[in-house]
Amino acid sequence: MSDLDFQNFSTVQSQAQQPPVTIVAAATIAPKTFLTILSGTTAVANITPPVTGCHMIAIVAGTTTAAYTTSGNITGVTTASTENPSLFIFNPLSGEYLRIFE
Numbered sequence: 001m002s003d004l005d006f007q008n009f010s011t012v013q014s015q016a017q018q019p020p021v022t023i024v025a026a027a028t029i030a031p032k033t034f035l036t037i038l039s040g041t042t043a044v045a046n047i048t049p050p051v052t053g054c055h056m057i058a059i060v061a062g063t064t065t066a067a068y069t070t071s072g073n074i075t076g077v078t079t080a081s082t083e084n085p086s087l088f089i090f091n092p093l094s095g096e097y098l099r100i101f102e
Contacts, residue, residue, distance in 0.1 A: 009034045009055050025066040035085070037062040045072030047097050049090055057097075058085040073097055 008017050018033045025040035030048040037060045038044070044066055047057070068074050074088070076099040088097040 005051070008032065009051060009057060022062060025064045028072070031057050031059070034058060035060065038064040038066060040064050041066055043067045043069045045069045045074065047072075047074060047088065047090075049092075049095075052092060054090060054092055056087060056089050058087050060085045068099060074099060076100065 010017070020035040020037055021032050022037040022039055023029055023031070025038045025042045025044055027042060027044070028046040028048060029036070029038070029044055031050055034056075035058045039062050041064060045068075049055075050057075068086070073096045075096055087100050089100055090097050
């Protein structure tokens with residue numbers, strides 16, 4: 001994804017942005033919008049940064065029972081929640097996502 005699409009990851013959005021998308025949980029996922037919904041049962045170890053700078057994304061477990069692991073670029077992990085979104089902040093200096101809320 002191009003940095004020109006950074007507005008799709010803004011926390012303030014309108015109908016002009018893409019709606020949330022559902023992706024299948026995998027070892028590496030690539031969110032396309034600020035809010036992503038997971039399905040499937042595979043643990044998520046890596047999130048491919050959609051833009052190069054510091055940004056935040058929200059992931060809702062949806063129909064998944066998957067967990068996040070620390071074997072990739074995610075820190076501060078626990079089991080995914082189907083009730084509350086997990087918020088992740090990307091630190092471009094370390095190349096890691098910090099999970100800040102469930």
